[in-house]
Amino acid sequence: MNAAANKDSSQFRVLIPEDRLQARVSELGEQIRRDFGDRPITCICVLKGSFIFTADLVRAVGGAIETEFLGVSSYHGGTQTSGVVQITKDLTTTIEDKDVIVIEDIIDTGLTMHYLMEMLAVRKPRSLSVCTLLDKPANREVEMVADYVGFSIPDEFVVGYGLDLGERYRNLPHIAVYTP
Numbered sequence: 389m390n391a392a393a394n395k396d397s398s399q400f401r402v403l404i405p406e407d408r409l410q411a412r413v414s415e416l417g418e419q420i421r422r423d424f425g426d427r428p429i430t431c432i433c434v435l436k437g438s439f440i441f442t443a444d445l446v447r448a449v450g451g452a453i454e455t456e457f458l459g460v461s462s463y464h465g466g467t468q469t470s471g472v473v474q475i476t477k478d479l480t481t482t483i484e485d486k487d488v489i490v491i492e493d494i495i496d497t498g499l500t501m502h503y504l505m506e507m508l509a510v511r512k513p514r515s516l517s518v519c520t521l522l523d524k525p526a527n528r529e530v531e532m533v534a535d536y537v538g539f540s541i542p543d544e545f546v547v548g549y550g551l552d553l554g555e556r557y558r559n560l561p562h563i564a565v566y567t568p
């Protein structure tokens with residue numbers, strides 16, 4: 389366990405409260421369903437950070453949805469990206485000819501999503517889109533523009549609603565900024 393993850397809650401400041409999060413997730417769901425009409429959508433939940441967002445989003449999108457899970461490890465417990473992307477769990481189905489949306493918790497340097505897009509594109513989906521709850525555009529190392537963005541946030545380390553610090557705080561119902 390990262391020592392920082394045991395610190396007191398005074399180091400956390402609410403950035404996006406629960407009601408704003410939920411309202412935005414509903415909007416994103418409606419927008420996605422409008423864009424795809426009644427076509428089936430394959431949602432790929434990028435583990436672990438987007439598991440809560442995915443659970444709420446697939447219900448907000450409604451209609452025909454398949455949900456797949458992709459295990460990715462790009463951080464190793466701290467607040468800095470390592471730049472190394474490791475696949476810890478692959479999809480259990482083919483995505484060929486499917487309308488695919490990759491669901492992320494946050495795009496920071498863009499390295500993880502860049503890697504995933506290349507990896508998934510060779511599997512020949514009919515379409516491949518990205519939906520991220522949070523975007524930190526200030527910190528990009530590679531170009532990456534998501535099709536659907538919940539909130540654009542400043543370059544600060546955030547936790548909650550699936551996002552962790554040393555595996556903790558994923559269960560907060562809001563997004564909070566962690567200040568070391």
Ligand code: IMP
Nearest residue numbers: 437469495496497498499500545546551
């Ligand atoms: P990227 O490769 O730098 O774009 O970051 C990808 C992953 O790093 C995200 O999917 C998150 O899991 C993690 N990450 C980036 N920024 C934060 C943060 O502020 N809080 C928690 N996790 C983060």
Ligand code: MG
Nearest residue numbers: 437438493494
């Ligand atoms: Mg993630």
